[in-house]
Amino acid sequence: MHRRSAMTALAGMTALASVLTGCGVIGGQSADLQIYSARHYDLEGAFGQFTEETGITVEFISGDDAELLERLKAEGDDTPADVFMTVDAGNLWNGARQDELAPISSTVLDEAVPDDLRDAEGRWYGLALRARTVTYNPGSVDPSEFDAVETYAGLADPKWKGRLCMRDATSAYTQSLVAGLIDLHGRERALEIVEGWVANDVAIMSNDILLLEAIDAGTCDVGINNHYYLARTLEENPDLDVDLYWASQEGAGTHVNISGAGVVKGSDNPEDAQRLIEWLATDGQNAFVDANHEFPVNPAVQPEPVIAAFGDFTRMPLNAEAYGSLNAEAVDLLAEAGYR
Template sequence: MKKRNFKKSIMLLTIVMIMTLLAGCVGGNKSTAPDAGQAAKEPATKASNEVNIYTARHYDVDAELYAKFTEQTGIKVNVIEGKAPELIERLKREGASTPADLFITVDGGILNTAKTADLLQPIQSATIDAQVPADMRDKDSNWVGLSTRARVIVYAKDRVNPSQLSTYEDLATDKWKGKLLVRSSTNLYNQSLLASLISLNGEAEAEKWAAGIAANLARDPEGGDRDQAKAVVAGTGDVAIMNTYYVGRMTVSEDPEEVKVAEKIGVFFPNQQTTGTHLNISGAGLVKHSKNKDNALKLIEFLTAKEAQTAVSKANFEFPVNKEAEMPELLKSWGTFKHQGLDFAVYGELNPKAAEIANKVGWK
């Protein structure tokens, strides 16, 4: 009897030990759960060390600067390129789930479109405020300027004396009939120029001007700004409207023809005695639903600092927004100039009216 009880005791002890071991195994599995959870969080920590850009700018110098920013900070820059209206529609579709942190584009009107669509949020940085003048920033700080370009008159040095040139308005007079070249009115650069003249001179005068431009064209609009310069040198027309940075880029082009064209055209800044030359801007907006806001602000601070601003100006012949930045000799040779001084938001607000006027007067 005692032997049987002893055996039972041994069996019970064995069962207890097995159950204890099993419980230990289960407990062990539970204790690894936090580690697994921690491992699952690691990609999120990695993802936070990045900044995502939706950009309508397509320049080599921009990519070089993003790489330099990553080298200095360890923050990875992810870039999605596209046309500005398409990127704005994408931001609208994505809403709060968008991966975008920054929206970068050319044209103050487009930046204002993003702002009024409630896609941006205020940029708060004392460093940026110190580096970018107030007139190169959105009044509500939803975007800041990165660079500017002026829309000027270029002329054939061998046929036109700059003393013959004066204002945008003068280009619409009979004096230049059959001698003017400009790209299509559907181009944003021209729409913003016309919008600025609506703001400065009123709708009726702006319509007269657009009609005069259409009447004075040496040919139907075709090609981009560089094509207008080439047509001037070829003798198709005597003067053209184009952006300054194209002239600069042509001087260092790998195409020998473009270099020759740049040598044969002069640059004139119109309206220096009146309303000033039309100026447009490239800028960066902080996306409303940015997941990497601090990194985005660091990138804007980097892009508006003296070193990056100098690099953009020298590579792309844009005017820097940071006054401490250095400019290439060509830009320096043009000297200082008076610009319109309009709120860049005007270009977006009056864009529909500008497009309507151009269509009405037959400016193709």
Template sequence: MRRTHRSVALVATGLVLASVTSGCSFLGLGKKPADLQVYSARHYGSEAVFKQFTKETGITVSFLGGENSELLQRIKAEGKSSPADLFVTVDAGNLYEAAREGLLAPVDNAKLDAEIPAEYRDKENRWFGLVSRARTVLYDPDKVKPSEFDAKDTYAGLADPKWKGKLCMRDESEAYQVALVAHLINLYGEAKATQIVKGWVANKPQIMANDKLLIDAVDAGTCDVALVNHYYVAGELEDSPHLDVKLYWASQKGAGTMVNISGAGVVKTSDNKADAEKLLEWLAARSGQAAMASGNHEFPVNPAVKPDAEAAQWGTFKPAPLQADELGQQEQKAVEILDAVGYGR
């Protein structure tokens, strides 16, 4: 289904409730009600993270998993009766959307301000980034040399006709692809971003449904180049160290490699904001940062915490400024550009 709005296509509320509830798991002790209810669209080892929080603090957590749009619809449908205390999701645009719809409460917290750099949190403190991921270039070292990439404007450089028939990319409805185009709009403006995407389309990329398929395609020689999130590559190499792929940090002589975030915010209708804030503090400090980042080989946003060995294997790189609010604001325009130029068709 082609998305015509940032939250994809809204599902009927009854279907939303049914599908989200089916992903529920409880981490409380015995039959005692949990102290906190977390709604999470993040699917990367979250339960283990919350278990560790409970072990260290004694605060119990119930965890409800689902897709971002489903969970947002559920919170809205539940209204003041919602049991949700903390909302966790991936992609700055999703966090922006939750805040824009008035679902998150501002949190004035000096510890969070000290642990999380300003570019990774909302200007009104309604959400806080917790871990970051880089969307960059994966290539087949048997067919491509790093010197062939445009070191200043790597994403734009993939519109060069020399890459025709050699690219693999994500589908147009995927948040990662939409966020990348929104990033290009922020960097270059709408006109140039459109020109870049037209160039990708002219190069006839193979469109794939997930990043693991992209990695497999580069390893198999089906594609010379793909755009992927770094942590997928780290995970695949951990399982299969002999994959014939290499990672290239995009635009290191220009704006830097695009990064996005997973983050969280206290739900406005929460009846336990104090403990929800404690969970946010823990996630932003050393224990929570290490647990959350290492569970998926992402980068901690807290500069005092180092990434795990799998994430650190490619060395340091220059990330592009996140501009999270601007990214969220441009994602609808990014969807329109992808649709207008026939990306994926």
């Protein structure tokens, strides 16, 4: 079925139509590429630049990652989508596991994206890197208080009782961090760590911005944040009383995650879809990551100045399969520990 006929057929499918939370067309009314995107950060700028440089027009449809994946499965070979773009390595792994992403061969991507930030079979590639690390109030915390080997585990120490703020258990950030701890330490030790956070009367926040505001206000001394939320907040308020500490630099490294993309298996324009992903990982890296203060996955591309000022850090190797396959176990572990 042609791309536009598929779109027409889907118009009456109300369950799937509810996925749509917004769309945009870059470069004209009839786009060459359709992107199903769970990433909501500044797509217009990067995609607009891609269109200017290549002449390939892009339409993006935004939604929740799980809903968009279900939409792909329902559409099958008749999907209008060419690229699936999502946040969290576990979601990329899951899209490949469910056979919705086509393996591609690309020397450009193999050279631009480190091994652990891409699928071994070429079904997805990381495009933006975010670090989930410790933030703290320098007026009440000396960085020497942190365990440089196991920083995340160290926050279970009773000395942090009543001093912690963290994200809620429903957050994908929390779940992937705990899945990473299970992968690194095993379930028993990961449970001890999370139970230690709970025993320290951790204050649960519904988003990272509130968490940073709480640290700035002295409501808590220490939190765990995605680095780019701190960069955004510092841009708006340079006097924010919050500093960043790169976790576990003498141990396994700082926990990281990615947003990335793959070519949809049912795409009727896989060549241009691959070209877009290659561009986002090379010439378009800065356009894709800078506005949201994310780190480039491409080691040849420099980060923008605000996050560059945070300094270099060693990251924990990313295990997308662990983030995906251990997600349910991480959710169960959080519940067992009484983490809400």
